[in-house]
Amino acid sequence: MDGAEIGIWDILLWGVLPYVVLAVVIGGTIWRYRYDQFGWTTRSSQLYESRLLRIASPLFHFGILAVLVGHIVGLIIPKSWTDTFGVTEDMYHVGALGIGGIAGIATLLGIAMLIWRRRTTGPVFMATTANDKFMYILLVGAILAGLATTVISVFDHSVTNYRETVSPWFRSIWILQPDVAAMAAAGLSFKVHVLWALALFMVWPFTRLVHAFTAPLHYFFRPYIVYRSRDARRGGQGSTPVRRGWDPIGTPDRERTGGRRR
Template sequence: MSAVDIFWWVAMPYLALGIFVVGHIWRWRYDQFGWTSRSTQLQERRLLKWGAPIFHYATFAAIGGHVVGILVPESFTSWLGISEHAYHLFAATAGTVAAVLVIAGVVVLALRRLLVPRVRSTTSPVDWATLVLLLVIILTGILPTAVNLVGAGYDYRTTVGVWFRGLFIGRPDVAAIAGAPLIYQIHATAAWVIWAAWPFTRLVHAWSYPLWYLWRPYVVFRSKRARPVTEPGTGGRKWRKIGVPY
């Protein structure tokens, strides 16, 4: 185990997590007006209508697959009575579908930024770097998944998963990840890089989902047109405007 391995698989993950946390705090304190996805819906809607939902929902599915595949140990699924063959078949099938949809979403959004002049003019170098990182993560994630679908593949749960879970208890197994195939190492490295870059990109909008809409009070509207209404005890009719917001 070399000093490079220690830096790459121990120091870099913790450094990326530190930048992720501190960077978000800094961004929130000093750049709240920039805390947005910088939507380009006004510039182009047709491609965005298809690309954005596909990318977002497929990404949620891929994240869920990573949680089950890496954070949940093999011993737990065995305890539930799920055989390794059944687990890998389900994980490979679901992972491939999710990855294909993520790629489709990224390709649509990338082509939209490349081919639509008004959208391209609002795209910064940071946006392009983020898209490239996402493509690297997606491609290096789907290739091993596809291999696992057609063959035995590589059991990442007993190596990469052990190293990753060890990071959260301060005892990462460097030998486990250092001996993993190169494509898994590239996948993990690109993931840490994008975690470090996250606070400085438009990805921060992921934490600004307007959940408060679920419990906000109703908005009452009145219209500008007047109509006659009969008020109790008046014996006559009065005109009242309705529909104008209070």
């Protein structure tokens, strides 16, 4: 963006740091998959407590998926495209505040319930590591920063539109031509949100969040699990039901006497 002053910190934060984070995410994920496949899990605690988990987990996961879709629309789709389809700036902001706000609040409420459950349920709390606590701090901070930027961008008209600053910078990262000037012109709240998100992604492969990279698509194609099968020697449908109990051992004495004791 023209007119923005670029300093050494802008170059380091918006031109160098994103690639450092990408290297850590890719390298860390490969390392984790090769050397810690047994740890590639959420370490489910459903056996310890399920009543609160049934509410909190869907609330958080569906909320975070809606937040992800909102970020894809805001960061990847250029402003010129939405203008072409007749989406005005006011319409876009109303949608961002309404849908994004609901999704963000649902995500925040879900993770708050998960943290409360983890803190108040003894076995779950005992299974919580320092790594988990650090992950929760970064995750909650990123959600709060995202909600703050949404509200500020809608009500504070002095803040530069992020679709003219953050979005071009984000797209430029993937073509290896980082638009440092665009990100340098963004508002402070957006810079805080981006830095917090980069910190979260940097630790992502080394926490239980890594399970998000594993999509269980094979569940749709795996065969049915057979728990018991019919035995032809016991008869099929319509035959006399077999009496429950232990099967005869079949010793020579039983075979000669027809199963009766002398």
